[in-house]
Amino acid sequence: MKTIQKITLVMLLLCTLQSFAQETKMLNIKGKVLEAKTKQAIANAGATLLSTTDQKFVKGIATDKNGEFVLTVAPGKYHIKIEFISFKPILLTNKQVDQDLDLGTLLLVEDVKLLKSVNVVGEKSTLELNLDKKVFNVGKDLMSKGGNANDILNNVPSVNVDANGTISxxxxxxxxxxxxxxxxxMSMNKGLEQIPASTIEKVEVMTNPSARYEAQGGAG
Known part of the structure; x- marks a missing residue:
């Protein structure tokens, strides 16, 4: 009688283990990711499983050099997301996985945002010649953005500023x-170096200044 009970217990134990093994059998989800335009394989694209209840991450893997991936998961229902930088992601919702699942070839399309038009406006420094003066209009060039007043003056024809800040x-x-x-x-002792070039609108050079300016400069 005891022997029969032992055999029965062993058989029950084996049945329980087999049932547990069947319940926890893992399944494979596989696929291949290609670029839609060129049909080239995309390596390191992300294949991610998400929970269908709260969209939380369950499991993920990157594609190999051939664009292929295999995810080993427990049976259930999942969202499957395929994504790669600069491409539009693919989202496969509510996929029931109760056996090995082959997703086949998944084509990713480039995420390109086209602009209607682009206007590039450049403003260069210009020189105006008048009867009594030359007017140097400072444009939005590199010099006006990063230099100082001495740099602007050195760009004016016939004007020079030496290393000591002396203007001639x-x-x-x-x-x-x-x-x-x-x-x-401020022209003394390199004082003009303290004036940013970006604050200067124009430079007027008068070689024959009128009495209005009390012509004290011998040169202009």
């Missing part, structure tokens, strides 16, 4: 500097 017109250092129409001492 046609080689003559007898130059008087006015800022916004008023005499300024």
């Amino acid at each position: 017109l046609r080689g003559n250092t007898g130059v008087r500097v006015l800022i916004n129409g008023k005499p300024s001492m």
Whole structure:
């Protein structure tokens, strides 16, 4: 009698183990990811399983050099997301996995956002020649963005600023500097280096200044 009970217990135990093994049998989800336009394999694309209840991450893997992937999962229902940078993702919703699943070839399309038009406007420095003066209009070039007043002056024809900050017109250092129409001492001791070039709208060079400007500069 005891022997029969032992055999029965062993058989029940084996049946339980077999049932448990069947319940936890893992399944494979496989597929191949290609670029839609060229049909080239996309390596390192992401294949991700998401929960159908709360969209949480369940499991993920990257494609190999041939664009192929295999996900081993427990039976159930999942969302399957395929994605790669600069491509539109593919989302396969509510996929029931109760046996091995072959998704076949999955084609990713480039995510290209086209602009209707692009206008590129450039503003260059220009020189105006008038009867009594030359007007150098400072444009939005690289010099005006990163330099100082001395850099602007060195771009003005016939004007030169040496390493000591001395301004000369046609080689003559007898130059008087006015800022916004008023005499300024900032031209002394490299003072003009303190003025950012981006704040300068224009430079007027008068070789024959009128009495209005009290022509104290011998050169201009």
